[in-house]
Amino acid sequence: MLSPLFWIPVLGAALVGFWPGGTPARSRSIAIAVASITLLWTFWLLSQFDISNPGMQFTEFIPWIEPLKLNYRLGVDGLSLPLLFINSLLTWLVIYSGSTQLTRPQFYYALILLVNAGVAGAFLSQNLLLFFLFYEIELIPFYLLIAVWGGKKREYAAMKFLLFTAISGFLILGAFLGMAWLSETPTFAYESLTTQKLPLNTQLILLTAIVVGFSIKIPLVPLHTWLPDAYTEASPGVAILLGGVLAKLGTYGLVRFGLALFPDAWATAAPGLAILGAVSAVYGALSAIAQKDIKRMVAYSSIGHMGYILLACAAATPLSLVGAVSQMVAHSLILAILFHLVGVIETKVGTRDLDLLNGLMSPMRGLPLTSGLLVLGGMASAGIPGLVGFIAEYLVLQGSFSAFPIPTLICVICSGLTAVYFVILINRTCFGKLDNNTAYYPKVQWQERTPALILAALILCLGIQPTWLLRWSEPTINAIVASFPAHSYQIASLSQDSETK
Amino acid sequence: MVQTPIKSETKLPPSTHEFSGVIHRLEAGGAMLPDTPENLMQIIGLYKAYAVPMDFYWRDLLYIAEREFLNPFPFFKYFLPKEYLELHNHYAGDDADLRIWQKGAATAHPELLAFMEKGETFKMPKLFHHLWHDRINMEFAEACMRAMLWHRGMGGKFDPYLDSDEYKANADRAIKAYFQGNPAMLGLYKLFPDMFLEQVRQLSYYSNLGLFWEVMAPVFFEMSDRYDSGDIKNVPDAMNFLVNGIFAVAGRPIYHHVYIRGEIYEIIPKSKGFMWLYEAALPYVEAVFYRTAPFRGTKSYNAQAKQVPDEQKDFHYGILYADVFPVGTAGIPPTLLMQDMLHFLPPYLVDYYSKHCRGEDDMLIQLGISFQRSMYNVTSAVIQALRQALLYPLDDTNPKHLEANRAFFEAQIDRFKRKEARLRDIQRQEYR
Numbered sequence: 001m002l003s004p005l006f007w008i009p010v011l012g013a014a015l016v017g018f019w020p021g022g023t024p025a026r027s028r029s030i031a032i033a034v035a036s037i038t039l040l041w042t043f044w045l046l047s048q049f050d051i052s053n054p055g056m057q058f059t060e061f062i063p064w065i066e067p068l069k070l071n072y073r074l075g076v077d078g079l080s081l082p083l084l085f086i087n088s089l090l091t092w093l094v095i096y097s098g099s100t101q102l103t104r105p106q107f108y109y110a111l112i113l114l115v116n117a118g119v120a121g122a123f124l125s126q127n128l129l130l131f132f133l134f135y136e137i138e139l140i141p142f143y144l145l146i147a148v149w150g151g152k153k154r155e156y157a158a159m160k161f162l163l164f165t166a167i168s169g170f171l172i173l174g175a176f177l178g179m180a181w182l183s184e185t186p187t188f189a190y191e192s193l194t195t196q197k198l199p200l201n202t203q204l205i206l207l208t209a210i211v212v213g214f215s216i217k218i219p220l221v222p223l224h225t226w227l228p229d230a231y232t233e234a235s236p237g238v239a240i241l242l243g244g245v246l247a248k249l250g251t252y253g254l255v256r257f258g259l260a261l262f263p264d265a266w267a268t269a270a271p272g273l274a275i276l277g278a279v280s281a282v283y284g285a286l287s288a289i290a291q292k293d294i295k296r297m298v299a300y301s302s303i304g305h306m307g308y309i310l311l312a313c314a315a316a317t318p319l320s321l322v323g324a325v326s327q328m329v330a331h332s333l334i335l336a337i338l339f340h341l342v343g344v345i346e347t348k349v350g351t352r353d354l355d356l357l358n359g360l361m362s363p364m365r366g367l368p369l370t371s372g373l374l375v376l377g378g379m380a381s382a383g384i385p386g387l388v389g390f391i392a393e394y395l396v397l398q399g400s401f402s403a404f405p406i407p408t409l410i411c412v413i414c415s416g417l418t419a420v421y422f423v424i425l426i427n428r429t430c431f432g433k434l435d436n437n438t439a440y441y442p443k444v445q446w447q448e449r450t451p452a453l454i455l456a457a458l459i460l461c462l463g464i465q466p467t468w469l470l471r472w473s474e475p476t477i478n479a480i481v482a483s484f485p486a487h488s489y490q491i492a493s494l495s496q497d498s499e500t501k
Numbered sequence: 502m503v504q505t506p507i508k509s510e511t512k513l514p515p516s517t518h519e520f521s522g523v524i525h526r527l528e529a530g531g532a533m534l535p536d537t538p539e540n541l542m543q544i545i546g547l548y549k550a551y552a553v554p555m556d557f558y559w560r561d562l563l564y565i566a567e568r569e570f571l572n573p574f575p576f577f578k579y580f581l582p583k584e585y586l587e588l589h590n591h592y593a594g595d596d597a598d599l600r601i602w603q604k605g606a607a608t609a610h611p612e613l614l615a616f617m618e619k620g621e622t623f624k625m626p627k628l629f630h631h632l633w634h635d636r637i638n639m640e641f642a643e644a645c646m647r648a649m650l651w652h653r654g655m656g657g658k659f660d661p662y663l664d665s666d667e668y669k670a671n672a673d674r675a676i677k678a679y680f681q682g683n684p685a686m687l688g689l690y691k692l693f694p695d696m697f698l699e700q701v702r703q704l705s706y707y708s709n710l711g712l713f714w715e716v717m718a719p720v721f722f723e724m725s726d727r728y729d730s731g732d733i734k735n736v737p738d739a740m741n742f743l744v745n746g747i748f749a750v751a752g753r754p755i756y757h758h759v760y761i762r763g764e765i766y767e768i769i770p771k772s773k774g775f776m777w778l779y780e781a782a783l784p785y786v787e788a789v790f791y792r793t794a795p796f797r798g799t800k801s802y803n804a805q806a807k808q809v810p811d812e813q814k815d816f817h818y819g820i821l822y823a824d825v826f827p828v829g830t831a832g833i834p835p836t837l838l839m840q841d842m843l844h845f846l847p848p849y850l851v852d853y854y855s856k857h858c859r860g861e862d863d864m865l866i867q868l869g870i871s872f873q874r875s876m877y878n879v880t881s882a883v884i885q886a887l888r889q890a891l892l893y894p895l896d897d898t899n900p901k902h903l904e905a906n907r908a909f910f911e912a913q914i915d916r917f918k919r920k921e922a923r924l925r926d927i928q929r930q931e932y933r
Contacts, residue, residue, distance in 0.1 A: 364865060
């Protein structure tokens, strides 16, 4: 039941890649068909998922390389399910919005499908080595996607991305090997690992490797320097996958392999992680304010929002962790719509420079719908109530305040700063006077509008009815927190709240 | 017929003006608008599209000035009665007072009647067409009238007359007659006489503008017909036709009569001798083409930041300066005119617009820019007419006379030096 989420895109990639005489339109059609099947499969999985069960569901096990303890073990729970959905959805949207003028289309769509497969495999893996394999599989497609279809500095950005994420991989592999070799029962099976019996110092060393490894992937300050170049130089579709999917692999890894496997060490490191989260949020927000390139601004905003997730994970209260998962989903949706719209603006107007953009809200010659959706995306990112960003940020901040009040307050200020840079972006881009001399922009096609409309609908629906987002992960999060050492700062929980009500 | 001579070259040294090319073109008897077939097609097509709603505007303006008058609840002032729809234009048709233009009919244009019947939707009660804005938007005409009233003091004798005792006495008679048997309104008039008087002044401008457009509508129709038959071949031809028209009807009286219970009240009698050219055409051009006002909804102007000039004479928000990209859809007057013209575009312009920019999606903007071009042509005609009336012929042999002409042209073109002016833009064909 879970394997198709990996194998359909893999087979689809082969089909697209080797289809004879593939034109951009035909390659796109095949890729859309494959991505649609995967997305439908994910919907079916959602319909079959038992929300009340906090453990792994639909588990699959096939022995593979026994001497290495590498087995094909898959499973899904409330933590990975929302991210699987995001992976399938964003892949479909990226392929749907693919240009019909694309060079080497077969290669492009095959790589996108491989990324989809790799990420899905990583979210599903219940064997650490298998996770590592999937985690590394998507590295090469991403490198190629940036290096071949990127902007002017694509080769530099791609190489930087490759080096950083390779180091991330080494650290994570090292940590996984350490976990297996040092524990009482050497295994890579996630459920059988007994890391909690290791000495605290050993746990801290292993946790450090995990945190640094995944922090590169997320990325968090100061390991973020690959991000602005990679996000900016990548084509909009690839940037969506980088920010919407790949970064979530990092946050997912932190919760799954850091917090859940090293609860004691995590509790010790939590204050430092909370500060790191706040620093990321401040750095991301201030850097975004300073940008002149709207894509770079969105990229830096991503660093800031990832800081909230780290803060929530550090606090590790039921409320903050549900907030962290919500923020992962919300951030993926918001970042995807923003990158998509920035891509549309760049395609039509020919620039991303804030000093040159102006008046795009003009009803006939501007890009009014694009501008309107950009305003919505900016509002969602700034945490305006009624939109998905609000509920995620609210849960993160409310859940973290009891544990780390000062970092939380700093993040609250950063949330306000988010509004500042999005007001700058929207004010300069959408409002003001459209220049008569330059405003001969091509019309935005439905193919370009549809992804943004779908994302906007989700941002709005999940903002108005957040239960549709929260209910998937709540039991799993409660189970993770139950295994966590009792902390004096855990005073809020969703279950307590619901009981009170 | 007056024919502005086309000179091959000027006898003066080249102008050093920023718009020297335009100055030389004017000195050669041309227009501010470059003479290209594409420009000609655009301006003539727009004249035709403008003339049809204008045929409604002038009738309704006169109806409001003469019949609605001071109706305190003028809810139906845009519901033109049959009498005014069939009113014979004094400058068109077989029974015209002055038979200058040969081809148009005296009554409302057939395309206008067809549009009034169904609008752009379908046949339904008039009130629904009105509420749905599926109609001729008189709001534009009223905005032009208010621009003339608000700026006032733009030369001529008509405007000072509105403050004269004679005018006040005439207005007083009409006001008392209109509210005869209505003690409430007469009581209000007693309390606030200036308020009523100001309303009558506004109605006099309704009449002024109505009489101005009564002339212009058949001129534009005739130009369109002549273009279709091949009589107008280039932009100077079009401009000269306008210059000739201006001189032909320059002396047409501007007046304001009110019909109350079958009696005529002459608030501004024809005998005052106010002439069409000086009391209607020139103030109209000054108020509407150059000045107007920063329309609500188009753009925010900050008066404290000096974005709005201190003096009304320095206003520059007219069509010659207008930003044709409206922000929002607030139903602002220029947008409404564009909407009105959209219904009556000749097929060749629809085809032309379909091939450029966003085709049908931004046709309103494309026609707005064509309208700007056509109004630069009208302004060229006014400038040439003024030069002809006040200065010297273009083929004058006296260099001092030619210098005087040049100084006049340069002074006129100086008004387009400001960055908002579209004179630079209309020199480029790709400005759409």
